[in-house]
Amino acid sequence: MNHNTHHHLLHQVSPDPTESVLARGLENFWYAICPSHFVKASPISLRRLGYKLVLWRDSSGKIKALEDHCPHRGAPLSMGVNLGDRLACAYHGIEIRDDGVVTKVPGSPGCKLEGSKATRSFPVQERNGVIFAFNATEPNLKTPPALNLPPELTSEEWSSFLCYTEWGCDYRYVMDNVMDPMHGAYLHKQSHTMADGDITAEFQIRDTETGFSFEKKGQRNVNFDWTEWIDTGIHLMRLEIPYPKTGGPGGSFTIIGAYVPISRQASGIFFWRCRKVSGWQRDTWRFLYKNRLEARHWQVLEQDRVAMEQFEPDANLREHLYQHDMGIVRMRRIMKNLANEQLDKLSA
Numbered sequence: 001m002n003h004n005t006h007h008h009l010l011h012q013v014s015p016d017p018t019e020s021v022l023a024r025g026l027e028n029f030w031y032a033i034c035p036s037h038f039v040k041a042s043p044i045s046l047r048r049l050g051y052k053l054v055l056w057r058d059s060s061g062k063i064k065a066l067e068d069h070c071p072h073r074g075a076p077l078s079m080g081v082n083l084g085d086r087l088a089c090a091y092h093g094i095e096i097r098d099d100g101v102v103t104k105v106p107g108s109p110g111c112k113l114e115g116s117k118a119t120r121s122f123p124v125q126e127r128n129g130v131i132f133a134f135n136a137t138e139p140n141l142k143t144p145p146a147l148n149l150p151p152e153l154t155s156e157e158w159s160s161f162l163c164y165t166e167w168g169c170d171y172r173y174v175m176d177n178v179m180d181p182m183h184g185a186y187l188h189k190q191s192h193t194m195a196d197g198d199i200t201a202e203f204q205i206r207d208t209e210t211g212f213s214f215e216k217k218g219q220r221n222v223n224f225d226w227t228e229w230i231d232t233g234i235h236l237m238r239l240e241i242p243y244p245k246t247g248g249p250g251g252s253f254t255i256i257g258a259y260v261p262i263s264r265q266a267s268g269i270f271f272w273r274c275r276k277v278s279g280w281q282r283d284t285w286r287f288l289y290k291n292r293l294e295a296r297h298w299q300v301l302e303q304d305r306v307a308m309e310q311f312e313p314d315a316n317l318r319e320h321l322y323q324h325d326m327g328i329v330r331m332r333r334i335m336k337n338l339a340n341e342q343l344d345k346l347s348a
Helices: 003-013 017-024 171-178 181-187 279-310 323-347
Strands: 030-035 044-048 051-057 063-067 086-088 095-097 102-104 124-127 130-134 158-167 203-208 211-216 226-231 235-241 253-263 266-276
Touching: 017 323, 030 044, 030 051, 030 158, 030 253, 030 266, 044 253, 063 124, 063 130, 158 279, 171 235, 171 253, 171 266, 171 279, 171 323, 181 211, 181 279, 203 323, 211 323, 226 323, 266 279
Parallel strands: none
Antiparallel strands: 030 130, 044 051, 051 063, 086 095, 095 102, 124 130, 158 266, 203 211, 211 226, 226 235, 235 253, 253 266
């Protein structure tokens, strides 16, 4: 075995604590977990953020989330019965409330398991067609910080469609892909929205109040010309794709992206496609989008998916980056610093 091969294998197996934190997902941030329509009355099980979660709706339709693990013997609570604010485990009937407290042990009433906070609960919110969860360090955090979403998702002036997909790759590859405007001019050059603009460009980083923007110098509203990294207690990315007139009223088309780790080899991807339109123009845009544009946008996403899923899991350890990759370098550094802060707090 030559030195390089040996070194390469070491890279793959060396347990790096910072890497482990990032692979699971940073703690004390909000994450988009799944589209709203995934969760009906019956409990469902989802792997996210290094946990197996169970999600269900109470009698008023409100979302609840626990770790999908009965504290008695570890049976999945998602097999159980929805009793509104609690689930009854299918295995021995143990009832666990949405705050993680065991309220009833039918087989052994009054045993010490009753009344204990034995299951991890997750603060959840449902907004813009998506269920968000707060990935708290504290196992049963009651009041998480506010979930701050950008105006494209909160203002009456904006209209949006959610697009959700899952890719067979690490979620950080998805973020790197979005923080790389230049790939649009190559990988997506056959696409209706990305045929224009220079295939050579110089980039610059501009700080914003909530993060930074990585943008082409001297080119705006031509192609995929910039990406913005946003941190408001949830990590989001914003970009714009200019539209031909046939795309309907409303100017450029803004995309807000959120990404969640499912496993080391899988990620959940949320893209809200937004336009600032009102009145009849909103109806026109929504009609045209559904009938003429949505299928094309899925084609672009499919090109990205095929590329990302072909990357080796350690591809990002063997890179030769250049000027177009400054945005990726900055974003990775921010993430790494946050992971190290998390580790410092744990050791303290």
